Amino acid sequence: LNVESLTSLERMGQKSASKLVDAIATSKTKPWARVLYGLGIRHVGSVNAELLTQKFFSVGKLAQAKATDIEAVYGIGPEIAQSIEQWFQVSANQELVKRLNNAGVTTEVREDISNVEKEKSAFLAGKTFVLTGTLPTLKRDEAKSLIETAGGKVTSTVSSKTNFVVVGKDPGSKLQKAEKLGIDQLSEAQLLGILEGGRL
DNA sequence: TTGTCAGGAGGCATCAACTA
């Protein structure tokens, strides 16, 4: 695809066409975990994809793995392992993987941060955060990324194991549940303060 | 300038898988 061919389509102007072409180019640089998520394998969302890529560093390794190998990953059970093994057995899916490889899409781990750096900044290790409402300046993905970089974990559901709820504008029912469970609440400013300070 | 359309973001409910 190129801008010229796209602009011939209905409701597709120069600007949208350029953005689409750029987005396709950018998508090829997304991490392997993100690509795995995008394959649409049943039960493999963003979290499970991340877990899987920590053991299976490339699409080739995962494709060759047996369900029993996949099941060995903490958090992955027999249903999910079976779903993954079956997905890679389908010839149309094997063809898709080949085409993605040929197109230059990332299908292996490309480490860009050393373990030393990771450990140094992991002062939130063991802490679980839940985001609710719209944060004033940060996007959800950005807040999640910052917390994870500091070693914390972000989940979508409030439970007794949740340590902090980060509350934005128009919070949902998660805030009510957090209040019921007596979980500490943080504003975006407080969260940023903790992250900048490097300690809780 | 205005109406239309598509997509992103966020919330919520439900279901199913996983762990302890």
Added chain:
DNA sequence: TAGTTGATGCCTCCTGACAA
């Protein structure tokens, strides 16, 4: 087996780009 968690689908609202 209960509690926890993630996946999924649906909804609403908002924004930006396009066409007329």
